[in-house]
Amino acid sequence: MKPLYVAVVGATGLMGRELLKLLERRQFPLTSLQLLASDRSAGKQLFFNHQEIEVKELTSASLSRLNLVFFAAGTEASRRFSSTAVKNGAVVIDQSATYRMEPWVPLVVPEVNLEDLKHHKRIIASPSAATIQMVMALAPLHRVNPIRRAVVATYQSVSGAGAAAMEELTNQAKQVLEGKGVIPHVFTHQTAFNILPEIDVFLYNGYTMEEWRIKEEAAKLMHSPDLAISASCVRVPVYIGDSQAIHVEFTNPINPEEARRLLAQAPGVKVEDDPEVSLYPQPWAVAGTDEVHVGRVRQDVALPNGLTMWVVADNLRRGAINAIQIAEALLQNGWL
Amino acid sequence: MKPLYVAVVGATGLMGRELLKLLERRQFPLTSLQLLASDRSAGKQLFFNHQEIEVKELTSASLSRLNLVFFAAGTEASRRFSSTAVKNGAVVIDQSATYRMEPWVPLVVPEVNLEDLKHHKRIIASPSAATIQMVMALAPLHRVNPIRRAVVATYQSVSGAGAAAMEELTNQAKQVLEGKGVIPHVFTHQTAFNILPEIDVFLYNGYTMEEWRIKEEAAKLMHSPDLAISASCVRVPVYIGDSQAIHVEFTNPINPEEARRLLAQAPGVKVEDDPEVSLYPQPWAVAGTDEVHVGRVRQDVALPNGLTMWVVADNLRRGAINAIQIAEALLQNGWL
Numbered sequence: 001m002k003p004l005y006v007a008v009v010g011a012t013g014l015m016g017r018e019l020l021k022l023l024e025r026r027q028f029p030l031t032s033l034q035l036l037a038s039d040r041s042a043g044k045q046l047f048f049n050h051q052e053i054e055v056k057e058l059t060s061a062s063l064s065r066l067n068l069v070f071f072a073a074g075t076e077a078s079r080r081f082s083s084t085a086v087k088n089g090a091v092v093i094d095q096s097a098t099y100r101m102e103p104w105v106p107l108v109v110p111e112v113n114l115e116d117l118k119h120h121k122r123i124i125a126s127p128s129a130a131t132i133q134m135v136m137a138l139a140p141l142h143r144v145n146p147i148r149r150a151v152v153a154t155y156q157s158v159s160g161a162g163a164a165a166m167e168e169l170t171n172q173a174k175q176v177l178e179g180k181g182v183i184p185h186v187f188t189h190q191t192a193f194n195i196l197p198e199i200d201v202f203l204y205n206g207y208t209m210e211e212w213r214i215k216e217e218a219a220k221l222m223h224s225p226d227l228a229i230s231a232s233c234v235r236v237p238v239y240i241g242d243s244q245a246i247h248v249e250f251t252n253p254i255n256p257e258e259a260r261r262l263l264a265q266a267p268g269v270k271v272e273d274d275p276e277v278s279l280y281p282q283p284w285a286v287a288g289t290d291e292v293h294v295g296r297v298r299q300d301v302a303l304p305n306g307l308t309m310w311v312v313a314d315n316l317r318r319g320a321i322n323a324i325q326i327a328e329a330l331l332q333n334g335w336l
Numbered sequence: 337m338k339p340l341y342v343a344v345v346g347a348t349g350l351m352g353r354e355l356l357k358l359l360e361r362r363q364f365p366l367t368s369l370q371l372l373a374s375d376r377s378a379g380k381q382l383f384f385n386h387q388e389i390e391v392k393e394l395t396s397a398s399l400s401r402l403n404l405v406f407f408a409a410g411t412e413a414s415r416r417f418s419s420t421a422v423k424n425g426a427v428v429i430d431q432s433a434t435y436r437m438e439p440w441v442p443l444v445v446p447e448v449n450l451e452d453l454k455h456h457k458r459i460i461a462s463p464s465a466a467t468i469q470m471v472m473a474l475a476p477l478h479r480v481n482p483i484r485r486a487v488v489a490t491y492q493s494v495s496g497a498g499a500a501a502m503e504e505l506t507n508q509a510k511q512v513l514e515g516k517g518v519i520p521h522v523f524t525h526q527t528a529f530n531i532l533p534e535i536d537v538f539l540y541n542g543y544t545m546e547e548w549r550i551k552e553e554a555a556k557l558m559h560s561p562d563l564a565i566s567a568s569c570v571r572v573p574v575y576i577g578d579s580q581a582i583h584v585e586f587t588n589p590i591n592p593e594e595a596r597r598l599l600a601q602a603p604g605v606k607v608e609d610d611p612e613v614s615l616y617p618q619p620w621a622v623a624g625t626d627e628v629h630v631g632r633v634r635q636d637v638a639l640p641n642g643l644t645m646w647v648v649a650d651n652l653r654r655g656a657i658n659a660i661q662i663a664e665a666l667l668q669n670g671w672l
Contacts, residue, residue, distance in 0.1 A: 149638040153489030153581040155531045173509055194620035195491045195572060195579045197632055197646045202611035206592060206634025215637065230638035232581035236531060237573050243531045245489040245568035256542060275538035284530035296533055298542025301551065302485040302566035310533045
């Protein structure tokens with residue numbers, strides 16, 4: 001096998017650390033691993049495979065002699081440095097929003113549209129966590145019975161906003177429990193014991209960027225440019241694990257039993273659905289698991305040929321697995 | 337004016353205490369007030385208008401010589417004792433689910449269908465908190481542009497499950513912050529830092545009773561038996577204040593500006609909608625206010641003639657105000 005020089009950009013962030021954990025656990029066959037981050041984090045030591053690795057500052061020079069670079073930092077880092085990595089010969093798997101909607105960049109969830117990978121031009125985009133879990137639950141149904149429209153309301157954990165957001169939830173929860181006032185920093189308003197219908201910036205049409213992304217990314221992933229998806233994306237005081245209430249209209253009738261059967265066979269999906277014993281996915285239980293968990297599948301009483309379900313996944317874990325599965329597919333196809 | 341002898345059943349519960357607070361604040365013109373509760377709570381002293389009142393045990397005998405009885409306990413108390421109150425000459429305003437769907441019982445939100453009150457047979461039902469806030473936001477639009485279908489996802493606070501549920505959230509939050517395990521009592525699963533898509537019992541069709549209630553109660557209140565409403569009702573770790581993401585399909589086109597204008601004129605509704613400064617309703621800020629707060633009004637991109645909005649209200653407050661407004665209307669019509 002050829003040697004495989006890999007770098008992770010944003011290695012010290014929540015997404016980066018999750019990626020390292022899973023590269024290790026899945027025994028990703030790398031020859032060497034570079035950890036890159038902003039100058040603030042440079043000099044930190046992280047463990048990988050029982051070995052300490054020093055985090056280096058992300059610069060153009062740091063991106064040479066690499067075969068594969070995971071970008072797990074924000075859009076800023078991807079925009080500034082991904083083309084350098086590509087010019088220097090690497091393939092980039094980008095977890096930021098930078099390239100997702102670029103027509104020439106494949107946006108891939110391996111369980112859903114692995115075939116799109118073959119047209120890649122050395123940059124492959126991985127979708128937002130919210131999109132990944134939604135399409136993993138919808139695509140297995142869409143394939144046999146095309147979806148006409150969907151309404152999605154999300155219950156997204158603070159980890160999607162990074163480590164500082166998780167700390168803010170802890171600090172604020174303590175302050176509220178002690179009867180103290182709270183001053184928000186990471187979020188616009190108090191997050192502890194509160195609900196905020198604001199994730200990412202607002203667009204001209206009243207949707208947030210996060211809500212719009214779900215619609216656009218899902219349409220691209222499922223090759224259905226006209227797919228009508230309306231989302232309400234909402235932050236809830238949960239550390240890890242995003243939940244979604246999804247109401248779907250299909251082209252033809254579909255019943256809950258059939259949907260459960262199709263989902264149970266879908267790769268990466270786990271059906272947990274037994275109301276009699278209050279069995280349904282919950283973020284507290286789902287955190288730390290690999291699968292997209294689906295429950296509360298029922299006939300929708302408002303939409304024609306409608307189905308409703310409750311979908312929960314570990315947002316960090318699912319994002320990392322998605323990026324690594326893209327890398328594994330590149331390897332299998334000899335593209336690295 | 338005639339003397340007005342009033343009793344509150346369930347006076348020591350969260351709903352009952354909120355009712356007392358508001359009867360006092362709105363200077364409801366009562367001659368005497370009886371406080372009734374289960375034998376467990378009998379003997380407690382509660383303040384009303386700077387006067388201590390002893391809570392008496394709810395028995396058939398306790399319900400004599402009354403003009404008006406608020407039932408703010410569970411269905412059990414309403415089922416067993418409301419007919420006794422009526423037989424003894426009182427009018428009953430019932431906040432439980434017992435009579436809401438009985439065809440001979442008016443179900444009333446005064447801002448929406450006050451006219452239904454005139455057919456009352458001495459029992460009037462007040463809807464669930466979730467229904468009240470939803471129809472107060474939908475009815476002003478439905479009147480000028482009939483609603484065809486709606487999809488609602490809720491973010492409901494633990495106070496809807498009573499005082500013990502609020503205490504459980506506090507205790508569990510402390511335990512989680514101390515790194516301890518948690519044992520649920522009031523709820524089926526952990527509620528702190530978690531999300532539970534289960535409110536009330538599950539029905540044969542996979543919906544919960546709470547979800548089904550929203551659909552049935554809204555159809556009755558808005559005199560639209562065919563109104564198609566599909567709800568996902570979800571418990572979130574918030575003390576007071578219920579939020580709802582509502583996606584609506586209308587008969588004719590409607591734009592967000594028009595909807596905001598209609599809602600701003602609607603009684604009991606407050607529009608808080610300015611994305612540029614992150615202004616939208618949040619339960620933490622809405623707790624302790626009287627109005628139903630509406631924000632994030634936008635064109636729905638999935639539903640034809642669609643509109644999406646975010647609706648938040650203080651569930652305890654709104655339930656109590658609704659019951660008292662029914663009583664005030666009875667008084668004004670000389671029915672007490």
